[in-house]
Amino acid sequence: MTEYGQHSEVIETAARPRGFSPKLGEALRSAVKGLIDTVYPPQCIGCRSAVAEPSTLCPRCWSSVKFIERPFCERLGTPFEVDLGGPLLSPLAIAEPPVFERARSAVIYDGLGRALVHRLKYGDRLDLGLAMGRLMLLAGRDLIADADLVVPVPLHWTRLLKRRFNQAAVLSSTIASLSGLPHEPALLVRRKRTRPQYGLSRAERQANLQGALRVRDGMEPFVEGKRILLVDDVMTTSSTANAAARALLKAKASHVDVLSFARVVNGP
Numbered sequence: 001m002t003e004y005g006q007h008s009e010v011i012e013t014a015a016r017p018r019g020f021s022p023k024l025g026e027a028l029r030s031a032v033k034g035l036i037d038t039v040y041p042p043q044c045i046g047c048r049s050a051v052a053e054p055s056t057l058c059p060r061c062w063s064s065v066k067f068i069e070r071p072f073c074e075r076l077g078t079p080f081e082v083d084l085g086g087p088l089l090s091p092l093a094i095a096e097p098p099v100f101e102r103a104r105s106a107v108i109y110d111g112l113g114r115a116l117v118h119r120l121k122y123g124d125r126l127d128l129g130l131a132m133g134r135l136m137l138l139a140g141r142d143l144i145a146d147a148d149l150v151v152p153v154p155l156h157w158t159r160l161l162k163r164r165f166n167q168a169a170v171l172s173s174t175i176a177s178l179s180g181l182p183h184e185p186a187l188l189v190r191r192k193r194t195r196p197q198y199g200l201s202r203a204e205r206q207a208n209l210q211g212a213l214r215v216r217d218g219m220e221p222f223v224e225g226k227r228i229l230l231v232d233d234v235m236t237t238s239s240t241a242n243a244a245a246r247a248l249l250k251a252k253a254s255h256v257d258v259l260s261f262a263r264v265v266n267g268p
């Protein structure tokens with residue numbers, strides 16, 4: 001049946017004088033939804049072409065996104081080129097074990113994955129936040145199953161003032177509401193304005209973040225003994241996640257896991 005056919009049938013059903021019944025209520029609801037969809041048809045979050053459901057990707061965009069799936073490093077969540085079987089750690093996770101327990105990301109920060117991160121950051125956030133949060137829910141299902149509390153990586157207040165919202169908090173609130181986990185968006189604070197991490201050496205990154213993140217005064221009891229799920233939009237290196245994990249562990253969190261939408265992966 002064509003879309004037009006569906007709509008006209010629904011409206012006809014809704015207009016028939018049968019008295020109020022749950023069936024009629026349902027028909028009216030679908031008629032209203034039909035009208036809304038006609039005026040504002042759901043769009044693919046990647047290319048804005050028409051899709052059946054809001055907050056989704058069209059098949060073409062779906063196939064162009066590089067999802068991160070096993071095999072990946074069990075600590076850092078970075079994908080491996082070949083499957084060597086069994087749980088694996090990357091050489092980096094062995095050489096420089098992270099402060100956090102496990103990191104997972106939904107997609108590689110590349111192509112459409114990168115475009116979605118940028119669009120979330122600079123506007124266009126409600127539909128995107130929901131769609132990206134859903135993908136993160138899948139990628140982070142093991143972490144979410146173990147978590148007690150969801151916390152976003154904070155922005156410095158001057159950046160928050162400029163941008164008006166923290167994109168990591170948009171994602172963490174979506175994950176909290178989809179999973180039913182408690183959410184503490186103001187638990188971590190960024191004490192100083194840090195330079196972007198990209199392109200800095202490991203020592204520079206550590207110096208850049210030294211003491212930059214801490215648990216807000218008086219909020220330590222929310223952290224003690226809890227397994228925290230730290231959420232960010234994109235993970236470049238482990239430095240920010242490590243600095244946040246260090247602050248949370250100092251406030252006696254039992255474990256810290258990290259879930260980001262995208263992950264920068266170097267090399268071929």
Ligand SMILES: [Zn+2]
Pocket residue numbers: 044045046047048049057058059060061062
């Ligand atoms: Zn698309």
